[in-house]
Amino acid sequence: MNIREETKQMKLAAPLLAAMPIEQRNRALALIETRLNEHREEIFEANRKDLSLALENHVAPAVMKRLTFDEAKLADVTQELESLQSLPDPIGKITLHRQLDEGLTLTRVTCPIGVIGVIFEARPDALVQISSLCLKSGNCAILKGGKETTYTNRILFSLIHEAALEAGLPAKCLLQAEQHNEIDELLACHESVDLLIPRGSNAFVQYIMNHTSIPVLGHADGVCHMYVDKDYDIAKAIPLIIDGKTQYTAACNAVETVLVHRSIAEDFLPRLADALHKSGVTIRGTKEVNTMIPVDVIPEGESWHKEYLDLILAIKLVGSTDEAISHINTYGSHHTDCIITENEETARRFMTLVDSAGVYQNASTRFADGFRYGFGAEVGISTSKIHARGPVGLEGLVSYKYKLLGHGQIVGDYASGKKKFHFRDL
Amino acid sequence: MNIREETKQMKLAAPLLAAMPIEQRNRALALIETRLNEHREEIFEANRKDLSLALENHVAPAVMKRLTFDEAKLADVTQELESLQSLPDPIGKITLHRQLDEGLTLTRVTCPIGVIGVIFEARPDALVQISSLCLKSGNCAILKGGKETTYTNRILFSLIHEAALEAGLPAKCLLQAEQHNEIDELLACHESVDLLIPRGSNAFVQYIMNHTSIPVLGHADGVCHMYVDKDYDIAKAIPLIIDGKTQYTAACNAVETVLVHRSIAEDFLPRLADALHKSGVTIRGTKEVNTMIPVDVIPEGESWHKEYLDLILAIKLVGSTDEAISHINTYGSHHTDCIITENEETARRFMTLVDSAGVYQNASTRFADGFRYGFGAEVGISTSKIHARGPVGLEGLVSYKYKLLGHGQIVGDYASGKKKFHFRDL
Numbered sequence: 001m002n003i004r005e006e007t008k009q010m011k012l013a014a015p016l017l018a019a020m021p022i023e024q025r026n027r028a029l030a031l032i033e034t035r036l037n038e039h040r041e042e043i044f045e046a047n048r049k050d051l052s053l054a055l056e057n058h059v060a061p062a063v064m065k066r067l068t069f070d071e072a073k074l075a076d077v078t079q080e081l082e083s084l085q086s087l088p089d090p091i092g093k094i095t096l097h098r099q100l101d102e103g104l105t106l107t108r109v110t111c112p113i114g115v116i117g118v119i120f121e122a123r124p125d126a127l128v129q130i131s132s133l134c135l136k137s138g139n140c141a142i143l144k145g146g147k148e149t150t151y152t153n154r155i156l157f158s159l160i161h162e163a164a165l166e167a168g169l170p171a172k173c174l175l176q177a178e179q180h181n182e183i184d185e186l187l188a189c190h191e192s193v194d195l196l197i198p199r200g201s202n203a204f205v206q207y208i209m210n211h212t213s214i215p216v217l218g219h220a221d222g223v224c225h226m227y228v229d230k231d232y233d234i235a236k237a238i239p240l241i242i243d244g245k246t247q248y249t250a251a252c253n254a255v256e257t258v259l260v261h262r263s264i265a266e267d268f269l270p271r272l273a274d275a276l277h278k279s280g281v282t283i284r285g286t287k288e289v290n291t292m293i294p295v296d297v298i299p300e301g302e303s304w305h306k307e308y309l310d311l312i313l314a315i316k317l318v319g320s321t322d323e324a325i326s327h328i329n330t331y332g333s334h335h336t337d338c339i340i341t342e343n344e345e346t347a348r349r350f351m352t353l354v355d356s357a358g359v360y361q362n363a364s365t366r367f368a369d370g371f372r373y374g375f376g377a378e379v380g381i382s383t384s385k386i387h388a389r390g391p392v393g394l395e396g397l398v399s400y401k402y403k404l405l406g407h408g409q410i411v412g413d414y415a416s417g418k419k420k421f422h423f424r425d426l
Numbered sequence: 427m428n429i430r431e432e433t434k435q436m437k438l439a440a441p442l443l444a445a446m447p448i449e450q451r452n453r454a455l456a457l458i459e460t461r462l463n464e465h466r467e468e469i470f471e472a473n474r475k476d477l478s479l480a481l482e483n484h485v486a487p488a489v490m491k492r493l494t495f496d497e498a499k500l501a502d503v504t505q506e507l508e509s510l511q512s513l514p515d516p517i518g519k520i521t522l523h524r525q526l527d528e529g530l531t532l533t534r535v536t537c538p539i540g541v542i543g544v545i546f547e548a549r550p551d552a553l554v555q556i557s558s559l560c561l562k563s564g565n566c567a568i569l570k571g572g573k574e575t576t577y578t579n580r581i582l583f584s585l586i587h588e589a590a591l592e593a594g595l596p597a598k599c600l601l602q603a604e605q606h607n608e609i610d611e612l613l614a615c616h617e618s619v620d621l622l623i624p625r626g627s628n629a630f631v632q633y634i635m636n637h638t639s640i641p642v643l644g645h646a647d648g649v650c651h652m653y654v655d656k657d658y659d660i661a662k663a664i665p666l667i668i669d670g671k672t673q674y675t676a677a678c679n680a681v682e683t684v685l686v687h688r689s690i691a692e693d694f695l696p697r698l699a700d701a702l703h704k705s706g707v708t709i710r711g712t713k714e715v716n717t718m719i720p721v722d723v724i725p726e727g728e729s730w731h732k733e734y735l736d737l738i739l740a741i742k743l744v745g746s747t748d749e750a751i752s753h754i755n756t757y758g759s760h761h762t763d764c765i766i767t768e769n770e771e772t773a774r775r776f777m778t779l780v781d782s783a784g785v786y787q788n789a790s791t792r793f794a795d796g797f798r799y800g801f802g803a804e805v806g807i808s809t810s811k812i813h814a815r816g817p818v819g820l821e822g823l824v825s826y827k828y829k830l831l832g833h834g835q836i837v838g839d840y841a842s843g844k845k846k847f848h849f850r851d852l
Binding site (some may be wrong): 011012014016018108114209213217233240242247248354360364366368384385387389399405408415421 | 438440441530532539621636639668751755773781782783784786792793799800810812813816825826827833834838841847
């Protein structure tokens, strides 16, 4: 397959998809749901093939779980497809309506982004999730899944594509790439591809970001913090840290570093250490922390920008909220950071000055997720401040265009002063 | 100056500027206005120095005009500074307010982007305009102006910076770069700089876009079209094309190509040619066009993606609105394109399917401008569909963050089913 040629054709098909009424885009989602359920046995069969190959290749059990597409996963994607159909149309929304002058009316209206390249590792359910989010928002998508689930991806894609065609969407609305070298080809298609969404490991996303001039939506790493302020409530602090660290260690929103106000450390650290040990968490810390609880001392000069993605937690003491803020802004990944305090003033300062997509008071960083924010579904979490930030749902998949309706107005008349704008919002 | 070190410090100052109340940011703008007016003679003197050096270097008259900073330019920037102060605060706006569960409240609030790098050629008034837009929106800015106005830029920057300090903004809120090699250093500061705004020639912007991994807001080229439909009104068509082509040929929103429906060409082209010749416009066209009016025939195979920025217009015939749409989506720059028609249905199709930041009916493409859209001021025009699109005012200089206020809620309780989200918008 010639990716450059295919994405060029997709680019020309994109406006046609963008013009499809919401009923037709929703019908495609309903048909996907039906087809996936009707062909469940074939999907499971394909997935078993992938899993047995993965077993032969000694894939780690945690990864095996992510490769699995079974009844439970099918139930999840079915539910997501249903909730997606019930969400309002993200495109065609008027966000500005202004008369510039008599008979000269400006409208800003949301529209799809166009052509989105999605590259993901493992997790075949991501293929269903992201392609359906793209169709709902009128975007064409080119999808490249991980090689570990080749068989599963192939059948899922063909069922989804057939459903889109049956709903009358343009044939070029979806495309599957299967070869690894096609990733690099895709990264070079800046003329046709408007946005890339990579989903996978830190190194994988970093590779994508460093090898393309196409805008990338996502995050490479998640170095999230919890700061335990001197005005903390221990009944909240311990469960929050345990949840943030252990509820799902492989997640980008898991806590990697806990900062503790020096004035409460002597009292708090032994109790925290006790809870962490019970949860199987290994503690790393500064020499100062080591004087209060036994820890693996972090060597001088080692960066605090470290994502463990494991049952390991780093602890450091700070002298003030401002020192905590400065540490987080310097070493964090601008993802999600939490202050544990009962002091509203301190919380306000922390939440204003910490430069992250999510700033929390007394809530687990694990809440940073499109489903938990009530977005219905998410394409990923962005740590960029350009375009969408934080968990990205349908809203992050739209752009807008300006429509100007005139009756022959020319700029010369306004430049010469013969006519004047009156700017009246309608 | 070590740009990497300076921007790092700016990154740490950025949250402090972001936390400044609007009164203080507006006060900085008022002080800039006062200072520029009080020191007008010094500014004009510096500008005369730049202009005489430019004369020695045989700079073209059109460019000389752009380098000039005189009473008229001062009046313009003074007016812009006043209108900017009267605009509402773009930051701190709540765009989502939702109770996820009892005592767990999510707020999405607009905030500055952070650190913005602005690189511009010529036009010293751009320095005032962009730095004041950045301060109003709470963004730190590092400014690199063209070497042709070194003296003017230097005094303008120092007056603006003094005003910002007097208003109590952080010292590191603004920084001026003066050396050419500092551009490349700035392009490498992806860890500290959140956004680049280049203003200048096509080649200049293209260079910036190709040499950085920092997001770039702007456009390299403006290949704008007017399509004259068969249901056109000649009384509108001729003035629109003349205005679009000649009102300011060097602008990105000037028309470069006119597409004409074949069925009206025999009647329309001679009249158009007559008007274009009277305005001093040279016509280039296809062989087919040349059978109806004398033109410079465009060689086979020459790209239609050509930006003349001069009194030259390309003309091509098309058989249908869809052919016009396809030509524009293939060869245009997704900037601003217009249909000249009295047929509402045809206009609707064109405006839906043309994939550009601005889609117009019977209005000059020259209207594509922040001032003419009523935005008060603009930092530039974006042809990207990520983040801001079209003319970009204050709204394009903000991001947002999610604030979550809890009382110790952990994700484990929701994952286990012990608790349930209820998602209630407040």
